[in-house]
Ligand SMILES: N=CN[C@@H](CCC(=O)O)C(=O)O
């Protein structure tokens with residue numbers, strides 16, 4: 402058993418405290434930590450550090466938990482840059498664009514889907530994302546969704562079944578709902594932990610979404626919802642009613658929706674990169690936090706609305722545009738996100754650094770996490786450890 406002492410940590414963000422405002426519980430300055438067998442064996446003030454078999458000096462940099470990205474659609478084929486270009490010239494995003502990706506995904510082999518998803522997973526990992534969720538939802542037939550779920554399970558830590566993404570062209574709505582809640586669910590469930598539905602005009606209404614989500618729950622899956630992205634779709638209310646783990650997007654909100662979420666166990670997962678790419682209004686993040694709701698930040702990496710794997714970009718945008726504090730944004734992208742996938746506590750908890758916990762962490766080429774928003778767009782993550790294993794060289798560039 403080899404132990405490694407990491408020294409030279411100017412600021413260690415553990416996010417092991419009681420909330421983003423718990424500075425003393427979340428942060429140690431002039432810190433050190435010891436990794437052993439993929440886990441944190443010790444952490445604390447550098448002056449108190451015990452000896453270890455090996456030593457790595459990160460040279461006065463900040464260390465924080467790896468990002469926890471709880472909303473991606475990594476399994477797809479094709480490109481939607483023309484649609485993006487048209488949108489930037491004044492068009493509006495609509496759910497129907499999904500059909501373009503469905504056609505390309507159906508035409509791809511499973512190997513091609515795995516290769517594409519792995520490329521994005523690798524890209525995300527190199528930028529500090531040590532835990533990632535991925536959804537199906539771009540095949541929309543039984544064999545294709547099962548293929549997508551297998552591909553997602555190859556590259557992601559958690560898989561979500563999103564058969565209810567769009568009713569495919571030429572298929573009767575009722576027939577499709579029967580397929581999603583019957584044979585498609587049966588084929589995908591062995592690879593998935595969650596079910597999701599796109600509850601939106603142009604996709605599925607509240608009744609249809611409820612039917613799909615309840616079928617998933619009966620099959621043993623947790624519930625997630627794409628809600629209130631393009632209008633007040635009722636997705637937030639449905640998510641709270643079903644005690645969903647998370648309702649994602651949340652761009653169009655009433656005050657009642659804020660109160661509902663604040664009084665629930667459902668996490669509001671905000672997707673700032675998607676909001677910029679679709680030019681939807683940002684969610685009322687401050688109002689949600691001030692009302693006591695739990696929030697998470699995620700990339701929503703997909704070819705239609707948010708083609709980025711950068712959690713750092715989401716954190717910077719959440720601070721600069723959505724008025725989160727640095728501590729709130731970093732928390733929402735790590736420990737807050739862990740809540741949204743049921744991984745906040747326990748031996749395999751993610752999103753925080755604690756003795757005995759997983760050594761999933763990143764090193765910034767900066768003395769503090771405030772640089773994530775202070776120096777937006779700069780690739781600050783120079784070192785990543787996943788389960789203690791070195792992903793990139795982070796020490797002294
Ligand atoms: N909104 C629904 N699904 C994806 C986008 C799908 C697409 O346009 O390809 C999203 O989360 O934004």
Ligand SMILES: [Zn+2]
Nearest residue numbers: 472474627701
């Ligand atoms: Zn999505």
